[in-house]
Amino acid sequence: MAAGANVATEVRPMTRAERATRAALIAVSVGFLGLLLLAPLGAVLVQALAKGLGEWLASLRDPDTISSIKLTLLTAAIVVPVNTVFGICAAWAIARFEFRGKSLLVTLIDLPFAVSPVIAGLVLVFLFGTQGWFGEWLLERNVQVIFAVPGIVLATIFISFPYVARELIPLMQQQGSDEEVAALSLGARPWTTFVRITLPKIRWGLLYGVILCNARVMGEFGAVSVVSGHIRGVTNTMPLQVEILYNEYNFVAAFAVASLLAMLAILTLVAKTLVEWRSGTGGH
């Protein structure tokens, strides 16, 4: 990682005061991160296993929990590919062409990062709820969006919208398009050029964006909470199932589901680090 670059430049031996400062600052950092990050993570695992491995497994075998896992996987299976295709398209248009209003477009793509997740759910109610613009039309056709899976998918697309695009735009801008232009001038078809030249060049950045997008999609709570209606076994994703179990004081079960999500988070960090290492960048 690039963060190590400055460490080796230390030539002059440290004075006693510098050594003391160093020790103090490292101690503060480790203490702060330990309290803030490790204690909660540890709490999840300890609580999940408070009554043993058998109880943990039994909690995860609950039919409502299983259906919440299925719904989370289904949502991710729809949302991640959709936002990946969007991200590639947006990055191609923005990084490869100069046009008016580009910075406005970039700002609008970033908008979901600045908006509260609760708003992402709320706005869908004004479109598809019974009082919303399309509410009556949907009712006549017996299609339910709010308090149903389509609403969950739409809210999740909203909040995870920028992830892939944001990774790809700076990467593609930095790489330039000389190789694509060369391939095209030699007679390669546009699609072939994209698959054979562009895609291999951006694969690590793309993977990085997809990993982050997936973590957000599977873990989203606020936006989904507003549109889900919390119908057990039907419209509960894993984070919502965690909330329901927790509010029922069913702590072992709540933390059992939470422990799966925590493992997903750790896997995400590992995958992210591997991708940074493979692509030779320091990440952010």
Place this chain on the structure above:
Amino acid sequence: MAGGRIVVPSPLPGFGLTFGFTTFFLSAIILLPLGAMVIRALGIPPSELLAMLLDERAVASYRLSFGAAALAAAINAVFGFIVAWSLVRYDFPGRRLLDTMIDLPFALPTAVSGIALATVFSPTGWLGLKLAQAGIQVAYTWLGVVVALVLIGLPFVVRSVQPALIEVRKDLEDAAESLGAGGFNVFRRIILPTILPALATGFTLAFARGIGEYGSVVFISGNLPLKTEITPLLIVIKLEQYDYAGAAALGFFMLVMSFVMLLAINLVQQWGQRRMGIGVAR
């Protein structure tokens, strides 16, 4: 820039297709729904809208959401800087692991960090018990909101400051030291001015995220009206009570604040670029 034309000609194909799809998808998924809420909010007579926004419970929620987000971002500015400094300047066992862990709040679902913090800081929890003995209650008070927002905002500050710290010119520091400047003076005169824009960016990003945060806060805050109720929660409550107008009004206000924050982030970054361009010769 594009000069006089709308699109600069390029030998590359696919502009129409990708630009068209991007704008269509953006409009359908983001702009149309946001527009529906804004139109609903602006359909409320102005005096009623104002009364809803200045309602006692709403104002108390702004105070908590904005106050806790600002305090949490300030705490992160201090500790996030120390963490970034330790990670960039020192080598110690576990440094790489710690560096990876910084992104945990990005990867961990907010509901999970929410119930975990509530458990750790509850009066019977590991930390809550110790704090309770010292007479401090964190869970179910405004302090709990601050703790949750510190967790959520940490990576924004550390990841903003780290690259800036790598850029600080060691030769300037050494020169200052050789001329007799003490450690604090070097920090104040050389290091702080170089990283200030990055620190300001990290603060603003953490603050902006904190204002809208929901999942990690609602479990630890206790959600008492007028006391520990954040604005996003108040929106959810209005919606559950079928008070669509009230939810639209508060949602509209939060959206306006999001735009203000986006503008602030842009201004801070522009200020930083100007400052780095003029201030330090590269």
